Every structure is written in C-alpha cells, then in structure tokens.
Amino acid sequence: MSTSMATGSAQLDATLTPPRLRVAGDWTLAHYATLEKVVATTKALLSDSTAIDLSALGALDTAGASLLVNLLGAARLGDLATAEPTLPTAQRALLQTIGLAMADYQRPKPVRRQNSATEVLARIGGTMEHVWHQQRRLLGFIGLTLETLARTIVQPRSWRVTSLVAHVEQTGLDAVPIVALLTFMVGAVVAFLGSTVLADFGATIYTVDLVAFSFLREFGVLLTAILLAGRTASAFTAQIGSMKANEEIDAIRALGLDPMELLVLPRVLAMLASLPMLTFLAMMSGLVGGALVCALVLDIPPVMFVGLVKSDIGVRHFLVGIVKAPIFAFLIAVIGCLEGFKVSGSAESVGEHTTSAVVQSIFVVILLDAVAALFYMEMGW
Known part of the structure; x- marks a missing residue:
C-alpha cells in the first residue's frame, strides 16, 4: 500500500499485536487522487483495536485531513491528534478543526425520484397553494389600504x-x-x-x-x-x-x-x-x-x-x-x-x-x- 516517498501512505502491520497502522508522508491536495485510493483500500482492514502511528506524518492540508477523518473517524482522529506528542501544533489544530467540522456532517439521503404524474400533481398543488397565499396577502393589503385611506x-x-x-x-x-x-x-x-x-x-x-x-x-x-x-x-x-x-x-x-x-x-x-x-x-x-x-x-x-x-x-x-x-x-x-x-x-x-x-x-x-x-x-x- 505504500506510495512514492513524497506522497502520503498508510501501511498496516498485521504482524504486531494489536495491528498497527503507520501514517506517513505528505497528505495534501496534490496527492488527493492517490490517497483516496489508499484510504478506500485500508479502511476496510481497520478495527477499533488497531493502533495508529502519526509520528511520520509529513505535510498536511485540509484535503489530506479530511481523508484522514474518512479513514480513522472524526472522534478517533481528534483523540490521536491530542495524544500524539510528535505532531506539530499547526497539524494538531488542523486535525482537530477538521474532525469537529466533519463530526456533524451527514451524507444527504438520495432523493427518491417520483413519477411524472406525481411531479405534475405536486407542482399544481404547490402553485395553487402559492396563489392562495398570494390572494390572502392581497386581501390583507386591500384592507390596510382602505383603513389608511379612512384614517387619512x-x-x-x-x-x-x-x-x-x-x-x-x-x-x-x-x-x-x-x-x-x-x-x-x-x-x-x-x-x-x-x-x-x-x-x-x-x-x-x-x-x-x-x-x-x-x-x-x-x-x-x-x-x-x-x-x-x-x-x-x-x-x-x-x-x-x-x-x-x-x-x-x-x-x-x-x-x-x-x-x-x-x-x-x-x-x-x-x-x-x-x-x-x-x-x-x-x-x-x-x-x-x-x-x-x-x-x-x-x-x-x-x-x-x-x-x-x-x-x-x-x-x-x-x-x-x-x-x-x-x-x-x-x-x-x-x-x-x-x-x-x-x-x-x-x-x-x-x-x-x-x-x-x-x-x-x-x-x-x-x-x-x-x-x-x-x-x-x-x-x-
């Protein structure tokens, strides 16, 4: 699963007990396509007991941090960023910020496509409701105008x-x-x-x-x-x-x-x-x-x-x-x-x-x- 020296990598050593995932290299936007494949391959092999090593992590930006959140989970990555003593302050803050931002993210549910007849009826109903509210506003405005005229x-x-x-x-x-x-x-x-x-x-x-x-x-x-x-x-x-x-x-x-x-x-x-x-x-x-x-x-x-x-x-x-x-x-x-x-x-x-x-x-x-x-x-x- 290793990539070139500059590109980030995620190597899982299953011979250790517990298994250890070593994250190394640069996790930046320039290597996003390659890192996305690495994350997709490695994520399925991880478990809650897998140890994470971030000591060899190189350059990091928001794109790479989002991939790490996708790989490890927002809560787990936030704890690791706090506990890892070798991480620079800027990288620790970035990982915590991205983790908090993505913790509340929910993937939108796919919109169920309705058939044409239902869409037409829904549009007609929405139009009629809009016309109804519009006429109510018009009647209210007419009353307000007449009241102002009578007062003036x-x-x-x-x-x-x-x-x-x-x-x-x-x-x-x-x-x-x-x-x-x-x-x-x-x-x-x-x-x-x-x-x-x-x-x-x-x-x-x-x-x-x-x-x-x-x-x-x-x-x-x-x-x-x-x-x-x-x-x-x-x-x-x-x-x-x-x-x-x-x-x-x-x-x-x-x-x-x-x-x-x-x-x-x-x-x-x-x-x-x-x-x-x-x-x-x-x-x-x-x-x-x-x-x-x-x-x-x-x-x-x-x-x-x-x-x-x-x-x-x-x-x-x-x-x-x-x-x-x-x-x-x-x-x-x-x-x-x-x-x-x-x-x-x-x-x-x-x-x-x-x-x-x-x-x-x-x-x-x-x-x-x-x-x-x-x-x-x-x-x-």
Whole structure:
C-alpha cells in the first residue's frame, strides 16, 4: 500500500499485536487522487483495536485531513491528534478543526425520484397553494389600504397633494398618447372587420352599433386597464421595490412616517383619478376610429354615425363601461404597490416582482371584466 516517498501512505502491520497502522508522508491536495485510493483500500482492514502511528506524518492540508477523518473517524482522529506528542501544533489544530467540522456532517439521503404524474400533481398543488397565499396577502393589503385611506381622509394635514398630482401626471397625462392611439386603431379594426362580416347579410349599417357597443361597454375600459396594468403597475412595483432594496422604506419608518400613507395612497388615488378619464378618452378614440372607417369604407358620414349612436345606444351602456374603471384602477394600483413591498433587496427580485405585478394585474382585470359581463347579462343591462 505504500506510495512514492513524497506522497502520503498508510501501511498496516498485521504482524504486531494489536495491528498497527503507520501514517506517513505528505497528505495534501496534490496527492488527493492517490490517497483516496489508499484510504478506500485500508479502511476496510481497520478495527477499533488497531493502533495508529502519526509520528511520520509529513505535510498536511485540509484535503489530506479530511481523508484522514474518512479513514480513522472524526472522534478517533481528534483523540490521536491530542495524544500524539510528535505532531506539530499547526497539524494538531488542523486535525482537530477538521474532525469537529466533519463530526456533524451527514451524507444527504438520495432523493427518491417520483413519477411524472406525481411531479405534475405536486407542482399544481404547490402553485395553487402559492396563489392562495398570494390572494390572502392581497386581501390583507386591500384592507390596510382602505383603513389608511379612512384614517387619512379626515386629516387634511396628512394629505400628500404634491405627490398625488405628480402621480396623476405620470399615470394619466403621460399615458394619453398611447391610450388614444391604441384605441383609435382597435376601433378602426373592429369597424373594418364588422363591415366585412355584416356585408354578407346586407347589414353594414349595424357596424356603427357594433363599434359603439364594444367600446362603450368593454373595449374602452378593458384596453385602458390592460395598458395601465403593464405601464403603471410595473412602475409602482419598480419604484417601491427599489426603495425597499435601498432600505429607504426602513428609513421612512425610522423617521416615524407611515409608508402606506406616504407611498401607497398617492398612487392609489392617482390611479382612481386617471383611469376613468383615460377610459373616457379610449371610448371616444375608439368611436373616432370606427367613424373614420365607416366614412371611408361604408360611405357613412360622421354626422350620420353620431346620429345612429345617439338613437341606438343608450347612456346606460356608457355607464356600464365607466363604472368598472375605478374598480380596475384600485386593484391595479394595490397589486403594483404590494409587489413592490415584497421585493427582498436584489435587482433580480425587483424584476421578478415587477413581472408578477403585470401578470396579476392583467389577470385580475380580465377576470373581473368577464364576471361583470356575466352579471350584466343576467341583470339585463
């Protein structure tokens, strides 16, 4: 079992009583592969009665010490390091340290691989549990926001008017071009597709009703909410998340200020003010886009288009659409702020929660819009 002179060795002399294991040479990382084989061969021949001789031990590092622990055991090696008088102090300390470190080590149990069906079900269950906890947090945060609003609204001194106006500009005024352009184009597309389909039935005049119904009841508020979910909810999450990562929110609390009052309420109120106005703009832009297509393709002049809208479309269709805007605005703002507070402190976490805020906001908006459509249908509105 001996190796080269510089390389460590472990020679077992079975002729003595009790047998003696002589550990010699350099036990270092440079000889790790060779020493590992020596340990594997020698370990099976040792017993508790085998005497150990470390007097010829040469150079030693942590790799060699770990191999000696594997060969002799952590407790036994620690006792030998203490009792061996010829060991240098540095080697004795190293053997004792490595022995103590490896004494508590437990080899991890192999993970039992589950079949594909079980893994799929486990993943679905984990996702559902995560969604459940997420919705509970959202409901709790909504309650906290409403409580802060009720407490603040009767204290004019605590109103953050400057912050509110700044956020109205950011969420509302700056979003006017994209909202108007997108809804104008969608209105034109809806009118063009409607005229193409209705032409087969000789009912192209009802393209006006199609555009008006779709934008006043659904498309105006839905497209605006989805745009702001992607544009504003992500901005709220990134802003608050960056403050959380930089420990600015902790500084706000240390100054005796309420982050809900300082950061959340101005954003929520700004969304409540901006989304209804943008929804009205989206409805008008969609109607203008539809009127343009009707004028160019169907020879329906704008005056006739407006007259048909006035005669066929009641005000209740406008109210049915606009009443959903504050609800969507509140939920989008609350989700964006909540995800910002969830940021753990790294740039990666900011990105993850920003994405989560957009996905959650869009999902909630579409889900509530579908529920509202079913409710309106059952009520005959």
